[in-house]
Amino acid sequence: MASPTINAASQAGIAETNRSRIMRHLYRNGVSSRAQIATALGLTPAAITKITAQLIEAHAIEETGDLDGKKNRRSIGLALDTAHFHVIGVKFARSLVQIGVFDLTGNQSSLTTLPYVSNDTIGETIATVHSTIEQLLHEDPTIVAIGMAVPGPYLRNNGHTAVVSSMQGWRAINFIDEFANSFTVPVFIEQDARAGVLANSLFDPNSNGEPNLAYYLVGEGVGLGVIDHGRIINGALGTATEIGHVSIDVNGKPCDCGNIGCLECYCSTPAIHQMLIDNGTIVNGADSMSHTEACRALFALAHHGDEAALAMIRTIGTYIGYGCLIIFNTFNPHTIVIGDIVSEAGQPLLDEIKRTVRQRAIPEIYESTTIRLTTMPTDATVLGAAAVAINYLLDHPSDFFSFN
Amino acid sequence: MASPTINAASQAGIAETNRSRIMRHLYRNGVSSRAQIATALGLTPAAITKITAQLIEAHAIEETGDLDGKKNRRSIGLALDTAHFHVIGVKFARSLVQIGVFDLTGNQSSLTTLPYVSNDTIGETIATVHSTIEQLLHEDPTIVAIGMAVPGPYLRNNGHTAVVSSMQGWRAINFIDEFANSFTVPVFIEQDARAGVLANSLFDPNSNGEPNLAYYLVGEGVGLGVIDHGRIINGALGTATEIGHVSIDVNGKPCDCGNIGCLECYCSTPAIHQMLIDNGTIVNGADSMSHTEACRALFALAHHGDEAALAMIRTIGTYIGYGCLIIFNTFNPHTIVIGDIVSEAGQPLLDEIKRTVRQRAIPEIYESTTIRLTTMPTDATVLGAAAVAINYLLDHPSDFFSFN
Numbered sequence: 001m002a003s004p005t006i007n008a009a010s011q012a013g014i015a016e017t018n019r020s021r022i023m024r025h026l027y028r029n030g031v032s033s034r035a036q037i038a039t040a041l042g043l044t045p046a047a048i049t050k051i052t053a054q055l056i057e058a059h060a061i062e063e064t065g066d067l068d069g070k071k072n073r074r075s076i077g078l079a080l081d082t083a084h085f086h087v088i089g090v091k092f093a094r095s096l097v098q099i100g101v102f103d104l105t106g107n108q109s110s111l112t113t114l115p116y117v118s119n120d121t122i123g124e125t126i127a128t129v130h131s132t133i134e135q136l137l138h139e140d141p142t143i144v145a146i147g148m149a150v151p152g153p154y155l156r157n158n159g160h161t162a163v164v165s166s167m168q169g170w171r172a173i174n175f176i177d178e179f180a181n182s183f184t185v186p187v188f189i190e191q192d193a194r195a196g197v198l199a200n201s202l203f204d205p206n207s208n209g210e211p212n213l214a215y216y217l218v219g220e221g222v223g224l225g226v227i228d229h230g231r232i233i234n235g236a237l238g239t240a241t242e243i244g245h246v247s248i249d250v251n252g253k254p255c256d257c258g259n260i261g262c263l264e265c266y267c268s269t270p271a272i273h274q275m276l277i278d279n280g281t282i283v284n285g286a287d288s289m290s291h292t293e294a295c296r297a298l299f300a301l302a303h304h305g306d307e308a309a310l311a312m313i314r315t316i317g318t319y320i321g322y323g324c325l326i327i328f329n330t331f332n333p334h335t336i337v338i339g340d341i342v343s344e345a346g347q348p349l350l351d352e353i354k355r356t357v358r359q360r361a362i363p364e365i366y367e368s369t370t371i372r373l374t375t376m377p378t379d380a381t382v383l384g385a386a387a388v389a390i391n392y393l394l395d396h397p398s399d400f401f402s403f404n
Numbered sequence: 405m406a407s408p409t410i411n412a413a414s415q416a417g418i419a420e421t422n423r424s425r426i427m428r429h430l431y432r433n434g435v436s437s438r439a440q441i442a443t444a445l446g447l448t449p450a451a452i453t454k455i456t457a458q459l460i461e462a463h464a465i466e467e468t469g470d471l472d473g474k475k476n477r478r479s480i481g482l483a484l485d486t487a488h489f490h491v492i493g494v495k496f497a498r499s500l501v502q503i504g505v506f507d508l509t510g511n512q513s514s515l516t517t518l519p520y521v522s523n524d525t526i527g528e529t530i531a532t533v534h535s536t537i538e539q540l541l542h543e544d545p546t547i548v549a550i551g552m553a554v555p556g557p558y559l560r561n562n563g564h565t566a567v568v569s570s571m572q573g574w575r576a577i578n579f580i581d582e583f584a585n586s587f588t589v590p591v592f593i594e595q596d597a598r599a600g601v602l603a604n605s606l607f608d609p610n611s612n613g614e615p616n617l618a619y620y621l622v623g624e625g626v627g628l629g630v631i632d633h634g635r636i637i638n639g640a641l642g643t644a645t646e647i648g649h650v651s652i653d654v655n656g657k658p659c660d661c662g663n664i665g666c667l668e669c670y671c672s673t674p675a676i677h678q679m680l681i682d683n684g685t686i687v688n689g690a691d692s693m694s695h696t697e698a699c700r701a702l703f704a705l706a707h708h709g710d711e712a713a714l715a716m717i718r719t720i721g722t723y724i725g726y727g728c729l730i731i732f733n734t735f736n737p738h739t740i741v742i743g744d745i746v747s748e749a750g751q752p753l754l755d756e757i758k759r760t761v762r763q764r765a766i767p768e769i770y771e772s773t774t775i776r777l778t779t780m781p782t783d784a785t786v787l788g789a790a791a792v793a794i795n796y797l798l799d800h801p802s803d804f805f806s807f808n
Binding site for chain 2: 155240322326362
């Protein structure tokens, strides 16, 4: 079923759409001839000649020489030089801020992890982000854009996050005011799990081209990004797909967001950390560890067969499975990729997630949905931040290049 | 944020998109000149001349004479004759099947309500649907399409509903096999709440053009249809937005779908009916009534100030409010329209829904989201079925008209 309000297809819009489609085709398929692109995209020879000439003149794409050795104009290869353009990705988690430089295929050329952030040092952290980015832009003139991934629910027009469970200090930061016009290159800001689903879509060969993809982030927060039939679901304010604040028990634990029984209260790293402190015996000294350290200690014990640790992994898996059931019934993706710190628990966790889902899901939907752990670096959000910038560049080439 | 996989913009696709955009413009705005359409849609004079000539020749639109009395070619009015084309809408609820004939603006020219359906009479009902539609097509040659609205979760490629709480007999019916190729005009089948959101989008002046709209159906089932930035959310199999089967309590009541604590178990008409039977004193003789009769008896008592009835309305409103909170955190629409039988409880119900949501929602999201009861006929699903057909016609004119 198509849309009741068709998007604009004005002349200028069509030209930009076709430039974008050609860049995406080269991005996904590598070196291609004009004839190959024309066939794949249903464009006329006249159109392809005109648009590729524009793209070449603007240095967005380049000719790479004859494809088959013949002197046939149509067989000259065209390419998007993905190594030539760099982007910065910035991940803002609660206590962790990372800044990476990547090329357009997600190859990382540098990664800076900022000092551990507490509620008191957020201001300092913001200043360091500014100075680090300035330095990177100064050193690398091929950087064309900056992407930022921030915890949701992120109010995209207001520029701030509406609630950050267990670290409300971030709510005071207006990311748009703080960063949007600070640098010589454009800045794009996105909710973290939505950045993650873009990273999976752009960089993971297992997800590449999947039109119905969900990235389910289970870390310091619990988040979700969903691509439905090729489109990111945003919601009116940009706060759709906030699964961490969907209640799994309307009479359950109170959450910082004001709701009761939010999924995030049961399987985020702070929630797991609290379970370990309450338990007291599984991970010794859990109360003096960070959330991530405590969780990794638990996962290591489970990995070595510790029964109590495995039992706790199963409890966590059950809760994450409840989240999958919500995703089934709200977004019905074809693939759910589970990422961030908690996915490091590996196969025993995945087994329990699937067991929970199989038990409660509609069979037809269970059988046609793939649930898997991320095959990207577990903490892919910084790469996701880069993906936000790259995705924007591929969608809006005229914001980066001058076309005549 | 735009999409990571841009939809096709081939030459044929662009031509069809522009025909569709012109038909939608005339549908929404009434008589317009070529110049007005060109301005609104960003099309060149050459394009508008060519496409409108095609549409007129195919009898999809027509010229209506001078708009301003001058002999200026650009000031000739164009119109889509919405009264000239009819569609059939068929609503399949659990026990209620209705067949209506409508024009393109949703004006009803006839409505047939079939005899009350039980699990044993579904086959008979299907036969009556066939014969009724045949008769209507015979009588009215202006009928160009048939839309059907069926309970979700509807597996759109398989053609059957995966679960129908409290009336599983419907699961045996394959709507595609049964109806898709049975008639001289095309048939379009959609999940009921999705049909409802289309009806709201097309026919309700209060929702007209709202790009972020949710229709929350609370009747024999609980369903949801969502338009996000102008696009219907479907999911991979067509079973997205199935809010009735999102759990509000993972330790709660078992549901026919296999899940535990589904929203549908707490506020559908069968659930309310059961509450009335269990209570025993609010509605006398509830156990011999139909679900709808029992609910309407409750609403009538509340309307007359009966305290026990009002208390039960508040309980129902709380559960419906929990559903709104799920909608906030999953789809973040700008407007939630609540419809179907339970919405007949009116203002006391809406007050309680809003109270529940205000208490638990993120304030920024609560303040920018409108929750209201439908202003269309309460049971708008049959009109929604018609909307499915009309929406398809407006999106795919070349399936209905021959263009040179």
